[in-house]
């Protein structure tokens with residue numbers, strides 16, 4: 001039975017379902033790679049979507065920024081489940097798995113800077129939101145510098 005079928009059966013028959021089912025399940029390494037790349041692509045699209053406002057090229061709209069930052073926080077939590085053991089490949093460097101503790105730390109650093117961005121996003125204060133946004137960009141870059149293949 002595939003994991004998906006198991007999840008369905010577990011739902012339909014009201015079998016005791018473990019909390020693990022709340023996480024993405026991957027049949028093959030390629031599925032994990034596709035998942036993380038899709039999640040990162042969405043993260044990149046939404047992060048980049050805010051850039052014109054953060055650079056002052058379009059008028060600052062506090063409510064829009066706050067909503068978009070909430071989306072970013074959700075998206076930024078997703079990719080890391082797709083970097084499990086045995087899923088080397090894509091544009092990830094082998095160091096992701098060799099220095100996995102450091103890689104996990106880089107993901108935690110993003111979580112922390114994203115948390116600060118969420119915190120200030122309610123303030124409607126453009127300068128603090130812009131500064132926090134720029135810190136998040138640095139978290140993205142720090143990880144990419146070490147763990148993403150240069151193309």
Ligand code: HEC
Nearest residue numbers: 037040041043044047090091092106107110140143147148
């Ligand atoms: C903990 C490390 C880490 C952090 C933090 C990180 N990335 Fe990445 N990112 C990667 C790796 C590794 C890849 C290559 C993944 C692959 O191809 O398997 C990647 C790939 C990407 C891609 C390309 C996805 C695709 O295949 O089309 C985008 C876009 C991206 N990241 C955006 C971001 C943005 C925006 C942030 C910050 C908000 C961010 N990343 C933070 C490690 C990270």
